[in-house]
Amino acid sequence: MSDTLNRLAELLEQRKSADPQTSYVAKLYAKGMDSILKKVGEEAAETIIAAKNGDNEHLIYETADLWFHTLVMLAQAGLKPQDILDELARREGLSGLEEKASRAEEGAK
Numbered sequence: 001m002s003d004t005l006n007r008l009a010e011l012l013e014q015r016k017s018a019d020p021q022t023s024y025v026a027k028l029y030a031k032g033m034d035s036i037l038k039k040v041g042e043e044a045a046e047t048i049i050a051a052k053n054g055d056n057e058h059l060i061y062e063t064a065d066l067w068f069h070t071l072v073m074l075a076q077a078g079l080k081p082q083d084i085l086d087e088l089a090r091r092e093g094l095s096g097l098e099e100k101a102s103r104a105e106e107g108a109k
């Protein structure tokens with residue numbers, strides 16, 4: 001899985017110097033972070049609708065759109081998918097409930 005993500009991330013870096021007339025990604029970069037975030041929001045909403053409708057084929061398609069636009073957002077912010085994979089790896093084996101409880105303890109200090 002991470003091979004595909006890393007190849008795509010590499011392409012997204014290359015697109016930072018591409019022509020917006022010939023590249024959708026370069027066009028998104030040229031429009032700026034607010035436009036990228038708007039696309040992330042739209043794709044998130046479309047993903048939710050697909051999940052609610054119980055149409056898994058559509059859900060895969062919309063989630064791919066969402067992941068893709070999220071990767072463009074990360075690239076614009078100077079981050080890579082590996083940064084997110086590292087954070088998920090750090091959380092491995094840590095129950096979400098335990099993590100939430102430790103946050104509540106931290107907040108009480």
Ligand SMILES: N=c1c2ncn([C@@H]3O[C@H](COP(=O)(O)OP(=O)(O)OP(=O)(O)O)[C@@H](O)[C@H]3O)c2ncn1[C@@H]1O[C@H](COP(=O)(O)O)[C@@H](O)[C@H]1O
Binds near residue numbers: 015022023068
């Ligand atoms: N994975 C994707 C990918 N997924 C989705 N999209 C585009 O994201 C857009 C999704 O937006 P919508 O569904 O809202 O459709 P739309 O109405 O056409 O979009 P807008 O005009 O509203 O922006 C479509 O234009 C899709 O083609 C993608 N565009 C590019 N990639 C990857 O990025 C690479 C570089 O792309 P270019 O920079 O265009 O060469 C490609 O080789 C692919 O690997």
